[in-house]
Amino acid sequence: MKRKRKEFKSVQEELIYIKEQNGGLCPPAKVVEYAEDPGTLLHSRFTWDDTKAAHEYRLYQARYLIRLELTIIENETMNEPISLRLFYSLPNDRNKDGGYRLVTDILSDPVHRKALLDNALKELLHFKQKYEMLSELAKVFEAIDDILPEESTKIEFQQIRQNQKKKESNSIGIIHNE
Numbered sequence: 001m002k003r004k005r006k007e008f009k010s011v012q013e014e015l016i017y018i019k020e021q022n023g024g025l026c027p028p029a030k031v032v033e034y035a036e037d038p039g040t041l042l043h044s045r046f047t048w049d050d051t052k053a054a055h056e057y058r059l060y061q062a063r064y065l066i067r068l069e070l071t072i073i074e075n076e077t078m079n080e081p082i083s084l085r086l087f088y089s090l091p092n093d094r095n096k097d098g099g100y101r102l103v104t105d106i107l108s109d110p111v112h113r114k115a116l117l118d119n120a121l122k123e124l125l126h127f128k129q130k131y132e133m134l135s136e137l138a139k140v141f142e143a144i145d146d147i148l149p150e151e152s153t154k155i156e157f158q159q160i161r162q163n164q165k166k167k168e169s170n171s172i173g174i175i176h177n178e
Contacts, residue, residue, distance in 0.1 A: 011041045063089075066100050073104065090115045121148055 008014045018034055019026040035042035047053040069086040087100035090112060106112040124144045131137055 014040060014042050088116060091119055
């Protein structure tokens with residue numbers, strides 16, 4: 001399955017090749033196997049230093065464990081308990097020295113609560129963008145549009161699209177059909 005870098009112009013082409021070699025699926029294990037060849041474009045996307053990769057994986061595991069923990073709090077609007085994540089990472093905390101905040105601390109601080117709400121609205125926009133081709137979700141998209149401030153939605157949606165296109169163009173060479 002190994003091909004040399006010169007045969008493909010983009011990571012996207014390599015991933016499609018892997019998919020074609022695996023019955024229409026792109027299994028992560030096959031991607032890693034393919035990327036082991038230094039002549040592939042995918043090779044540079046991985047950390048091959050095992051010590052560094054092990055540390056990065058342990059950080060990934062720690063983030064996963066933190067996100068898995070749940071707590072039960074009283075729902076203010078429905079007067080009944082709800083189960084939710086114990087910790088959240090706010091956008092301003094997502095840096096080298098950042099971390100996760102206790103949900104009750106976030107909800108009790110107006111600045112942090114606003115940051116969480118803004119992040120939730122941004123995630124709704126991402127959800128809409130990701131699944132906008134599914135007409136079955138039109139009513140969901142309408143509800144999302146109803147709760148988002150109109151002007152900020154337009155600006156944010158444009159920024160999301162621009163950032164997405166920039167990331168895709170820079171990292172995997174996706175062709176846009178717009």
